[in-house]
Amino acid sequence: MIARMVKVEIIGPNEQLLDTLALLRDLGVFQIEPDITCFVTADEEEKIRSLNLDEKTVAERIFFEDLKARIDELTACLPQVEVRESYLDPGSVLDSVAATLQQHGVTCREWCRKREALQKELAELSGNAVFLGALEPLLNRMDPKSGLEFIGVTIKDPAALEELMRMLTRLMQGKFELLTVKAEDGTLIGLITLEKGLAEKVRRTLGDQHVPELSFPAALADLPFPEKIRTLRARIAEVNSEIAAIDRDLTQFALRWGAIYQGVRRWLAERLALHTNMAYLHQTGMCFFIHGWTPAAEVARLRDGLDKRFGGAVIVEEKQILEQDLDLVPVTLRNPAYFRPFELFARLLPLPRYASLDPTPFIAICFPLFFGMILGDAGYGLILLVLALVLAQVYKKRNMVRDAAKILFISACYTIVFGIFYGEFFGELGARLLGMEGAFIVERRLAIIPMLYFALSVGMAHVTLGLMLGFVTALKRKTGREALYKLVSIFVMGCLVVLCLSMTDILPRLLTRPMTLALIILIPLLFFAGGVLAPLELLKTIGNVVSYARIMAIGLASVLLARVANRFAGMTGNIVVGVLLAVVFHTVNIVLGVFSPTIHALRLHYVEFYSKFVVPGGRKFEPMHKEYPVTNHPESGGEMPRR
Amino acid sequence: MEKVFIALAAALAVGLSAIATAWAQSKIGAAGAGTLAEKPELSGTIIIMVAIPETMVILGFVVAVSILNM
Numbered sequence: 001m002i003a004r005m006v007k008v009e010i011i012g013p014n015e016q017l018l019d020t021l022a023l024l025r026d027l028g029v030f031q032i033e034p035d036i037t038c039f040v041t042a043d044e045e046e047k048i049r050s051l052n053l054d055e056k057t058v059a060e061r062i063f064f065e066d067l068k069a070r071i072d073e074l075t076a077c078l079p080q081v082e083v084r085e086s087y088l089d090p091g092s093v094l095d096s097v098a099a100t101l102q103q104h105g106v107t108c109r110e111w112c113r114k115r116e117a118l119q120k121e122l123a124e125l126s127g128n129a130v131f132l133g134a135l136e137p138l139l140n141r142m143d144p145k146s147g148l149e150f151i152g153v154t155i156k157d158p159a160a161l162e163e164l165m166r167m168l169t170r171l172m173q174g175k176f177e178l179l180t181v182k183a184e185d186g187t188l189i190g191l192i193t194l195e196k197g198l199a200e201k202v203r204r205t206l207g208d209q210h211v212p213e214l215s216f217p218a219a220l221a222d223l224p225f226p227e228k229i230r231t232l233r234a235r236i237a238e239v240n241s242e243i244a245a246i247d248r249d250l251t252q253f254a255l256r257w258g259a260i261y262q263g264v265r266r267w268l269a270e271r272l273a274l275h276t277n278m279a280y281l282h283q284t285g286m287c288f289f290i291h292g293w294t295p296a297a298e299v300a301r302l303r304d305g306l307d308k309r310f311g312g313a314v315i316v317e318e319k320q321i322l323e324q325d326l327d328l329v330p331v332t333l334r335n336p337a338y339f340r341p342f343e344l345f346a347r348l349l350p351l352p353r354y355a356s357l358d359p360t361p362f363i364a365i366c367f368p369l370f371f372g373m374i375l376g377d378a379g380y381g382l383i384l385l386v387l388a389l390v391l392a393q394v395y396k397k398r399n400m401v402r403d404a405a406k407i408l409f410i411s412a413c414y415t416i417v418f419g420i421f422y423g424e425f426f427g428e429l430g431a432r433l434l435g436m437e438g439a440f441i442v443e444r445r446l447a448i449i450p451m452l453y454f455a456l457s458v459g460m461a462h463v464t465l466g467l468m469l470g471f472v473t474a475l476k477r478k479t480g481r482e483a484l485y486k487l488v489s490i491f492v493m494g495c496l497v498v499l500c501l502s503m504t505d506i507l508p509r510l511l512t513r514p515m516t517l518a519l520i521i522l523i524p525l526l527f528f529a530g531g532v533l534a535p536l537e538l539l540k541t542i543g544n545v546v547s548y549a550r551i552m553a554i555g556l557a558s559v560l561l562a563r564v565a566n567r568f569a570g571m572t573g574n575i576v577v578g579v580l581l582a583v584v585f586h587t588v589n590i591v592l593g594v595f596s597p598t599i600h601a602l603r604l605h606y607v608e609f610y611s612k613f614v615v616p617g618g619r620k621f622e623p624m625h626k627e628y629p630v631t632n633h634p635e636s637g638g639e640m641p642r643r
Numbered sequence: 644m645e646k647v648f649i650a651l652a653a654a655l656a657v658g659l660s661a662i663a664t665a666w667a668q669s670k671i672g673a674a675g676a677g678t679l680a681e682k683p684e685l686s687g688t689i690i691i692m693v694a695i696p697e698t699m700v701i702l703g704f705v706v707a708v709s710i711l712n713m
Contacts, residue, residue: 348687448708543698550701603694606687 002358003334004296005621007321009039009289010306012314017051017281017288020306020314021274021624024290027305028625029298031330032290034280038325039291048289051281061275067094068268070101071261077108079251083258090267097264104257108250115246122239125232128216130183132229137181149199152214153206155180155188164190164211171205172198189214270626277624293330293621323478329354331618339364341403345602349610351618356473359614363605366462368407370601372414373458374555375593376444377562379426381415383590388412408594426586427562444552444559451552459548460497462604463541464490466612473613485529486612492522492538493545544608550600558596561589653707660703667696 008030012020024030033039040048053061090097155161161180168176177193194202206213220228282289294302303316321329331351333343335358342364352358375381388409395401421441423431428445444451467490474483495518502511526534565585569578675689 348690449712452705452708543702546705547698547701549705550697553701553704599690599694600697602690603697606691607695 001333001335001361002352002354002356002618003332003621005293005321005329005332005354006296006299007039007291007319007325007329008294008299008302009291009317009319010314011287011289011317012310014283014286014288016310016314017278018274020288020290020310021277023305023309024302025270025274025624025626027298027302028623029302030290030292030294031621031623032277032280032292033328035328036282036291038322038328039319048282048284051278051283051288053278057275057278061272063098064268064272064275067098067101068265068272070105071265071268074101074105074108074261075258075265077112077250078254078258079247081251081254081258083255083262086259086263088260088263090264093260094264097260101261104253108253111246111250115243115250118239118243118246122236122243124217125236125239128214128220129232129236130187132214132232133183136229148193149196151192151194151199151202151206153190153192154212154214155190157188160211161188161190163209167205167209168192168202171202176202273624294623295332295334295621297334326355326477327353327617328619330621332621333358333360335360335364341406342367344400344403344407345605349606349614350616351620353477353615353618355477356615356618357469357476357613359605359610362465362469362609366609367601367605368411368414370458370551370604371411371597372416372418373455373551374597374600375411375415375558376418376422376555377424377426377558377593378416378419378430379424380562380586380590380593381412381417381419384408384412384415384594411597422559424559424562426582427559427566429562429566444555445563448552448556451555452549455548455551456545458551459545459604459608460493462548462609463544463612464493466609467493467541470613473615477615481529485526485534488522488526488529489538489541492519492526493541495519495522496542541612544611547608548604550604554596554600558589558593561592562586565589649710653710656710657700657703657707660699660706664696664700667699668693671696 010020010024010030153164155164165178168178172194175195175198178190179193180188180190183189192202203213216228216232220231223231282291299316299318306314306316331354333346333351335343339361342360345363345367346358346360372381388405391405391408392402395405419425419430422444423441424444425431425433442450442454467486471483471486471490474480474486495515498507498511499515499519501507502509502515523535526538530537565582568585569582572578572581671692675693678685679689
């Protein structure tokens with residue numbers, strides 16, 4: 001359900017403002033309201049003004065922001081390492097940290113700059129090493145003292161190789177040798193061996209033909225090929241060791257100072273958040289006003305906390321929530337433990353408004369019911385039950401998965417119950433092997449029409465419940481006409497159902513005339529309450545009821561798939577293959593059996609049910625809270641740093 | 644012959660509505676996937692959007708069952 005909220009005004013002396021904000025943040029039950037129109041009257045508005053920050057506070061804020069930016073800059077240079085918790089009180093070491101940060105910033109920036117340059121060089125050298133590594137086996141075959149010249153080229157594709165061969169033959173009348181090899185990255189590398197005098201001419205022609213020659217850093221340019229490879233490898237090793245040394249220094253630095261800087265950064269972030277909130281506050285010459293919202297159940301804790309901290313100097317005043325404030329009131333859901341996991345579904349859509357109803361309890365009751373009605377197989381239910389228990393055990397700390405596991409557990413229980421009603425255990429296997437025939441209430445596969453009537457009856461009941469809740473919501477929101485429309489819709493739907501049943505002789509024919517008369521009276525009333533589009537809305541509501549036929553349709557598909565799985569397994573004639581096939585088919589059916597009923601049961605709620613009473617557009621209750629968890633070090637307790 | 648027409652009518656009722664649903668869902672699904680990439684918080688709305696056209700095939704199925712039981 002939607003928790004009852006209280007409109008609260010907190011008043012205290014100006015000098016206690018930051019401490020009050022810090023305490024409100026620590027309590028985590030108060031949301032500041034920036035719009036004060038619903039808190040102060042026109043007379044009062046003249047006497048109060050937006051909070052003016054004094055020179056000291058502004059200077060402090062600038063100092064905090066600058067310090068935080070410099071810590072962020074320093075942290076960006078450091079590697080991610082696990083650091084211990086700092087036990088220093090950040091508020092008391094700000095000046096020392098600011099001074100040290102200057103020096104550390106310079107050192108770390110220099111390390112980072114050097115590391116970056118080395119990495120750039122390493123990338124360049126590694127690129128060359130790939131090509132030279134590929135050429136090395138070719139060079140080993142050559143005599144370095146032969147007085148020949150070597151030119152390395154990269155060749156894009158085999159067609160380019162043929163073209164290159166033709167060009168070299170034309171230039172040197174066959175007085176050359178071209179050897180090719182594939183580099184590690186797949187590029188084709190060629191080594192042209194030729195007489196020294198011809199090298200320059202060949203290089204020019206290669207340039208004209210856009211055949212890229214291997215290029216090397218300036219330091220290697222004048223060295224012979226074998227020497228190039230040795231020098232390159234030595235430099236790569238050197239650069240790697242220099243980078244490793246810088247990394248060691250940075251890691252040591254992070255381990256030594258990271259904890260302190262992180263602690264101070266957290267403190268600064270929290271403090272700056274308080275400064276940001278100050279923009280929404282108001283004051284007179286003597287005192288401040290903080291306007292906002294808190295859950296009714298937390299008012300006593302809020303009052304006690306402030307009394308204990310300020311000895312009555314800061315007071316909490318509860319104000320009446322007026323009709324025009326209703327759309328401003330933030331919404332938080334508080335449900336009993338059984339319903340709470342189902343808030344997951346409610347959170348998928350915008351929150352309901354404060355003066356409407358929380359659909360969570362209804363979805364908590366009806367969702368597992370629909371899920372069970374659709375899947376309805378005791379065997380599948382047992383597997384889902386085990387799966388839910390495993391999920392809940394494995395993901396104990398992940399709230400969302402734990403909630404999903406709880407929903408699956410409840411839904412699996414309903415699936416087992418309906419499985420027993422339908423006499424299904426892995427399809428008709430239960431009937432054949434476990435003798436579940438005695439448990440049959442209805443065999444879904446054959447009872448299509450009764451199941452259709454059952455599904456439509458469920459739909460009628462669910463939609464009518466939605467309309468009733470819509471009537472209650474309209475009364476709560478004091479929209480009388482809408483309440484009348486919902487009420488008339490309920491009666492019209494009821495009359496239509498009785499009329500249909502009496503015309504098909506399920507109910508006595510005698511009822512036809514009174515129901516027709518009732519409809520003739522109710523329809524003008526429907527026009528009056530719902531406007532000219534009321535009949536269209538009524539048709540939509542009838543469509544909503546028919547939509548529940550999916551409970552039967554999807555269920556029928558599920559039972560037929562299970563039957564197919566068993567039939568296929570039986571047709572193989574081999575017990576091992578048969579069992580394997582059955583496992584595969586049933587696994588597919590279980591996966592479908594989880595997704596399909598979930599989506600359809602959700603859809604029935606979101607589209608058919610919610611549209612009757614949920615008023616979306618509620619503001620989420622977002623109280624001030626600590627951004628980081630409380631650590632073991634003595635918290636500054638809202639004291640300003642001694643600067 | 645009458646039985647053939649009844650079966651054909653039922654098949655058309657469910658088949659055509661299934662094609663219509665599939666076509667609508669393909670369009671909505673593609674747009675929904677794009678929306679989710681940018682705004683994951685709209686997942687609830689997208690589920691509804693994708694599931695809305697399914698009513699067509701359900702209604703088609705109900706009509707088909709009614710035809711077969713006439």
